[in-house]
Amino acid sequence: MTTTSFTKKTLGLETGEPAVTPPPTPPTPNTAFAKKPKLPGRKSRKRDIPEGLWTKCPKCATMVFDKELDENLKVCSQCQHHFPIGARERIHSLVETCTFEEMDAEMTSVDVLNFTGVASYLSKLEDYQKSTGLKDAVITGIGKIGEHRVGLGVMDFTFLGGSMGSVVGEKLTRLIEKATEKALPVVIISTSGGARMYEGMFSLMQMAKTSAALAYHAQRRLPYVSILVNPDYAGVMASYASLGDLILAEPKAMIGFAGPRVIKDTTQAELPPGFQTSEFLLDHGLIDSIVPRREMKERLVKYLDYFAAGKKNGA
Numbered sequence: 001m002t003t004t005s006f007t008k009k010t011l012g013l014e015t016g017e018p019a020v021t022p023p024p025t026p027p028t029p030n031t032a033f034a035k036k037p038k039l040p041g042r043k044s045r046k047r048d049i050p051e052g053l054w055t056k057c058p059k060c061a062t063m064v065f066d067k068e069l070d071e072n073l074k075v076c077s078q079c080q081h082h083f084p085i086g087a088r089e090r091i092h093s094l095v096e097t098c099t100f101e102e103m104d105a106e107m108t109s110v111d112v113l114n115f116t117g118v119a120s121y122l123s124k125l126e127d128y129q130k131s132t133g134l135k136d137a138v139i140t141g142i143g144k145i146g147e148h149r150v151g152l153g154v155m156d157f158t159f160l161g162g163s164m165g166s167v168v169g170e171k172l173t174r175l176i177e178k179a180t181e182k183a184l185p186v187v188i189i190s191t192s193g194g195a196r197m198y199e200g201m202f203s204l205m206q207m208a209k210t211s212a213a214l215a216y217h218a219q220r221r222l223p224y225v226s227i228l229v230n231p232d233y234a235g236v237m238a239s240y241a242s243l244g245d246l247i248l249a250e251p252k253a254m255i256g257f258a259g260p261r262v263i264k265d266t267t268q269a270e271l272p273p274g275f276q277t278s279e280f281l282l283d284h285g286l287i288d289s290i291v292p293r294r295e296m297k298e299r300l301v302k303y304l305d306y307f308a309a310g311k312k313n314g315a
């Protein structure tokens with residue numbers, strides 16, 4: 001009995017192994033290998049961002065390696081010149097990984113005025129949507145900065161000059177209202193040429209709408225941090241961008257209502273040196289602090305900690 005069972009076992013091992021194990025195993029490693037080749041796919045994505053190219057810094061004329069520039073949040077390592085940076089890259093640099101929940105991502109404008117010019121407004125919008133990958137000039141959502149959940153809105157100048165139309169106004173208003181409802185601080189990073197002329201009065205109405213939403217937010221004693229980024233002008237600067245409890249700006253950003261040339265022509269006066277730069281506005285009390293881009297997250301966390309501590313103490 002024992003001898004037969006021994007022979008059966010050895011036989012079973014020899015014949016059983018190839019009979020049982022091969023069927024389930026080959027398909028699984030096959031699929032695993034089929035998935036792995038997707039890794040080079042990531043490399044090909046990198047190829048979209050042209051590698052081995054250099055960008056000339058407009059301030060110090062140094063040729064900066066693009067990859068280095070990306071790693072440095074688009075700041076020149078030689079002279080600290082702040083290059084423009086996309087809204088998504090900015091959000092990525094500020095919020096904790098995977099905590100950002102975007103709001104109203106699909107909202108797009110309607111051609112209310114039936115605007116006719118060189119190109120129709122809608123075809124212009126379509127072109128910008130294709131070239132930037134954005135639906136409009138702002139991305140809004142709730143995310144975590146340090147330990148704090150905040151309502152975060154980030155504008156992108158590459159989309160029609162960061163102009164504020166009904167979508168920018170509506171998305172920001174909804175963000176502020178959501179933050180008010182959930183008792184969260186609001187952080188808005190703005191860069192804009194002003195109200196969007198293609199939507200006429202509807203663009204101008206956004207100034208009042210966003211400001212009113214911020215007034216309700218302030219009534220609940222919730223903090224609002226406005227961050228001004230080069231360039232920041234006109235309707236945006238004259239509404240929500242200048243209403244922050246705390247107003248921060250990036251170094252050497254151009255900030256104002258009308259541009260310096262218009263002011264010079266109108267007033268016929270020589271403008272002071274450094275007029276409309278963030279440094280000038282810090283000296284004159286409009287801005288609370290100038291924060292380099294690479295320190296922005298750390299500083300924001302500190303300020304939000306401070307606001308949260310004040311709230312706990314009932315201040």
Ligand SMILES: [Zn+2]
Pocket residue numbers: 057058059060061062076077078079080081
């Ligand atoms: Zn430079």
